[in-house]
Every structure is written in C-alpha cells, then in structure tokens.
Amino acid sequence: MIPSSAPVAVPDSSAPFRDGRPHEECGVVGIWGADEAAALAALGLHALQHRGQEAAGIVSHSVEGFRQHKGLGLVGDVFNDPRVIASLPGRSAIGHNRYATTGATLLRNVQPLFAEFEFGGLAVAHNGNLTNAGTLRKVLVRRGCIFQSTTDSEVFVHLIAISLYETVLDRLIDAVKQVKGAYSLVALTSDMMIGLRDPLGVRPLILGRLPHSGAWVLASETCALDIMGAEFVRDVEPGEIVVIDDGGVRSIKPFSPVSPRFCVFEYIYFARPDSVLEGHPVYTARQKIGVELARESAVDADVIVPVPDSGVPAAMGFAMESGIPFEMGIIRNHYVGRTFIEPTDHIRHLGVRMKHSANRVVLEGKRVVLVDDSIVRGTTSRKIVDMVRAAGATEVHMRISSPPTRHPCFYGIDTPEESKLLAATHDLASMAEVIGVDSLAFISFDGLYRALGHEGRDAMAAGYCDACFTGDYPIELVDKEGRLVA
C-alpha cells in the first residue's frame, strides 16, 4: 500500500456555514473493468460530493497490488494533483465521500477501509449507519480485535476477518447477517467487486455500465453514472449482493425478502435532483411534492420563492399548482463553503447572508411564499425570513416539502438529537412564531406519499423509511436501546 496523503486543512464540522440542515453521511462508487478506473471513480465521487464533503478516498487494484489515496476535504482538493490519480493504477477501483458524524474527522476514519486477510486484500466503502455497531464493537474488542478507526464501518472488516467461512463472499454474508442498520456497501478484492444493500434498502445503490468498455459501475446515485458517460442498468435490490468480475454480474440474495423501506428523505432533500432513485426521478418527485403542498396549504400571495437549492423543484410545483408566479427571490452564493476557517462570532452571525442574499427587486412590497425542504433547528429559517422581510416583503408564509422533523435519524443521516429539533419541542403555531412567519405549513404524510405515487401513507405497510417524521423506526435500534447481541 502506498501511504495516504497528508491531511489538508479542513474546516471544523461545527463551522458557521454548516447550515442547520440534515446531512447525508456518505457516497460510494466502484468501477470494474475500465482503464483509468481511479479517474472514473474520482469523477463519480465529484458528482456525489453533496453526500459528503469532509473527506474522500479511492482504493484501486492492479497487477502491482492495491493502492490507496485518502484525504480530508473536497474531492477536488484530495484528487487535484494528476500524480495522485497516476499513483492509483488498475482497471478496478472503489471510492468514498465522507460526511463525518461518527468519530472525529481523522484521516484514519476516511474510507475506503482496507485490510489484508488470508484470502488477500479487501477494501470496503460504506454508506449508512449500523444500529448495533457499538454493541458489536464491544464484543469484537473482547475477542481481541484491534480497531484502527472509530467508524462503525470497521465492524464489517473485523466480522469478515473472524468469520470461520472460507471464501470472501461467505465471510461477507456471515458479516452482514450479524449487523443491523442501513448500509449500502461497495467492496473490492483482487478478483471481484461487490455491491450490497441492507434488507430494507434504506440507502441507495445503483448498477451501471460504460457503453464502450463494458466496465461495470456501482454508485450511490445515477448522477455519478452521468458524469462518466455510463448507462443505468438497474438499482441493486434491497438485501441483494451483486458480485462483479470478468464473467459479468451475479446476484445473491442471502436474506428472506421483506418489504423495502427506502429513505424518503432522499427524495425530499439528500439526493441530487438529476438522479433517478428506485425508478423515481428526484426532480419530478420534488415537483409533485410541491403540487401536493399547494393543494393542501394554499395561501393568497404574490410570489412563490424557493430557498435554494433544494427547495427549487418543490417551489416550482407549488407555483404551477397555485398559479402564483415563481421567482428567484433568494440568490445563493455558490462560492461560500468550506474555505473560511475559524471566523469571528460577528462573521459567524452573518453566515446566512454569505450563503443566501435577498433579491429586493422580487420581494419588495410582495406577499411571499417561501418554499423550503425541511426545518431542523429553525435557526436558518429564522434568518432567511428576517432577510426576506428586511428586503421589503409585506407578508412571509413558509411551506415545507417534508413533514415536521420530530425524530433523529439512526440510519446514516446526520440530524441533531430530538431536543434540538424544533418540531419535536414546538407545536405548529409556536414554530411559526419562532421562525417569524405569518403562516407555516408542512406537507402531510399522505400528501408526501401521494406525490410518490401511492394513495397515501399506509401505517401498516409504509413503503419508505420515514422515521425522522413518524418515529416509526423500521430497523431496531440495538445500541440506543442497550440490547446485547447474541
């Protein structure tokens, strides 16, 4: 293995431009059978940058063995030197973007994780969160396993290492049968690439193919295929393991089938709008949510204004349904991000204005409907509302394209604890007061499900994970509830 890159300056994840929204933890990508596999993986990671901005890594394999490069920062920072990609030869590679929430943002926590086993090397990149990682970790440490990182993903590596099964596939199946939680995983050995999703398919994973070389691609979202010119083949199914080698793709289904519960927040906020997940274009889903929201919570107003960027398609749907003009009343500065380090309190307070500016020509003298995708703590919403009023809006109504976020996510999304969620501690009227709006409404559960093609939410068979709204956690929370594994 070549040494990993030196750590680069990286902002504190509690930095002021962290925007009070839930954050995706990770994006994964894998390439099998293409020249310059590492370069393609880096392109894929770039397209998946929205899923994790704290760190990135790639492990490639060639006749010379495995090579890796990992670093803290954006993909463009970590892989900006052409010599880095040149140091990752081979026709297979996997990569990972990380949004650090478990463990500190340390280089040793950056994935893909790599280990040498009796059967050879194995690299693993994981998106999601194991709900029994803490419990399993204690058991593994008691059995003598020495952990190198503080990420729960390393549990997979140790479970594979101590498995009594012979082949890497049998060991992996043995490992996934012991973990609980949400996981989409991409793994690489010298002779195969493996992709798998947890039995409920909470986190996405898709399979694609490059048209000329026939190389196979695994990625968290279809936008990663588009950037490298690959074609969409299919979603990896919930509970499915796909094994890719020079003979093609094999499918293994080691779990008894259960009703899938894909993360509904991927449609509302996390995924890139040009991605297609589980057969639904994310952009269209967001527009339809906006249409439902307008039907449910109409309001007399002069202009529909999205909170950019993720509120834009829902605001378009709201405007189409209501007949009220859509205008860009808030302009997002795309160049504010992660370059400011340790600003003063005064600058911190101004942070929201650095990211968003009110467009006075649209807002002055108008009754404004602001459309946003979620309210988490409410602090960002309050600042945006204040900014819109300061630009001359006469009324500000807020419409939210998700139901109220009342519960934390334990499946791989960074949300604050319950006591910090505004909707967990306030009713609708007091939320409106805190945010400073004339009226506030959220999409209903049924409206959300209607927008996704269902008749409504069936409490006995909800088609998605929606636990952060409903508290209906579809995968047991072993660590949280303090239960011991067998």
Ligand code: SF4
């Ligand atoms: Fe997605 Fe919410 Fe479920 Fe987490 S709890 S997986 S954010 S729907």
